[in-house]
Amino acid sequence: MLEITRMVLKVLLLWLLFRKFHESTSWSNSISFCCSGCLPREPLPFSVTGRLPTLVELENYALDQWECFLLQLINSSQVEKGTTFSSSMMKTFQRGLLSSRDGEAAKLSENGFQFLLMETNAQLWYIMREYISSAEERGVDPTDLISFLLELSFHTQGAAYSLSTLTEVQRVAIMDLMELGLVKLQQGRKDSWFIPTKLATNLSSSLSDSAASKEGIVVVETNFRLYAYSASKLHCEILRLFSRVEYQLPNLIVGAITKESLYGAFDNGITAEQIISFLQQNAHPRVIDKIPIVPENVTDQIRLWENDRNRVEM
Incomplete structure (x- = not known):
């Protein structure tokens, strides 16, 4: 069974x-081949691997x-x-x-x-x-x-x-x-x-399932200040994609969402909705239960700046 x-x-x-x-169709024809492969192999015993x-x-x-x-x-x-x-x-x-x-x-x-x-x-x-x-x-x-x-x-x-x-x-x-x-x-x-x-x-x-088990790191305040409770270089570099990172402490990244930083993100093909979604999905546990998770004045302004930029380009 x-x-x-x-x-x-x-x-x-x-x-x-x-x-x-x-x-492609040729791959689809190989379903029987893949399904006929062996089940996961047996792990090695502790006597072989040790700790x-x-x-x-x-x-x-x-x-x-x-x-x-x-x-x-x-x-x-x-x-x-x-x-x-x-x-x-x-x-x-x-x-x-x-x-x-x-x-x-x-x-x-x-x-x-x-x-x-x-x-x-x-x-x-x-x-x-x-x-x-x-x-x-x-x-x-x-x-x-x-x-x-x-x-x-x-x-x-x-x-x-x-x-x-x-x-x-x-x-x-x-x-x-x-x-x-x-x-x-x-x-x-x-x-x-x-x-x-x-x-x-x-x-x-x-x-x-994966998203549900992930603990967020970001707190966004109504004054557009951004705090990320992380020591990760990767998190810092990702935040630089759409915000101005001001300084990084051992376990805290401090930055701000500005018009200039967002325009840079928009120029690189990142949309306002993607930025807002990222901030919501990576919200710190202490703000995850707030409604809204990201202050409404911040999300509205991000969308407005995107609209302004698009209008200028037109």
């Missing part, structure tokens, strides 16, 4: 993957990796020295998120700015979609990749799985996924293994 249930879940997730990735990272340690690792990857997209100077990303991952970012001209460094595209304001799980789906879409360019069968991602999403978070059981395609994928923070790699005396993080298991969850 358990095996049937898991197979049904795999079929449902596969359907979701195909719907999100907008596959593994706790779920808290694993979540911190995943967050650090994901933020580092996104920082590379926003501002590579903010990324710690020695951090490098594979060409396949950077090509994934290039597809719609970055744009470059001959002899010039790649810059965020309009889609790239909008991408940064998405929920983490929505960002993850986007990256996975592009990663699969570019598989054939790397000489990889997309159905093999989908099958492996599907299997990975049903692995147990925090458990260790041997790398020796992976095919060459899966090994390459694991290295790419490690850069994103979906898995952590460890080396033992006789074996090496990968450990799925929450990001990997989120591949089988809905976007609403």
Whole structure:
């Protein structure tokens, strides 16, 4: 009964993957291939691995990796020295998120700015979609990749799985996924293994489930002052997309929403509704129950400044 249930879940997730990735007919014909793949492999016993990272340690690792990857997209100077990303991952970012001209460094595209304001799980789906879409360019069968991602999403978070059981395609994928923070790699005396993080298991969850479990950081006041209770460089850089960051303390980012900062955001293709949605979805717990979450005079002014800018352009 358990095996049937898991197979049904795999079929449902596969359907979701195909719907999100907008596959071609040839991919759709491969449904039976993906569904016939093996169920999640058995984890390694404690006698082989010894102590593994706790779920808290694993979540911190995943967050650090994901933020580092996104920082590379926003501002590579903010990324710690020695951090490098594979060409396949950077090509994934290039597809719609970055744009470059001959002899010039790649810059965020309009889609790239909008991408940064998405929920983490929505960002993850986007990256996975592009990663699969570019598989054939790397000489990889997309159905093999989908099958492996599907299997990975049903692995147990925090458990260790041997790398020796992976095919060459899966090994390459694991290295790419490690850069994103979906898995952590460890080396033992006789074996090496990968450990799925929450990001990997989120591949089988809905976007609403992911958003519901996220704790916000932002407080917006009626005087347009903005406070973000975070030590993250990524959060600081994202806030710079539409606000003027004035200073950053160890666990607090202080800024203001100004006409000039919003005009800069609008010039980069970010809309007023996206900014308002970001502020609402990332609201700090102490203001989440307020109605409205973001002061009405602030949201109204953001929309007015967007309308003024659009009217001037016309």
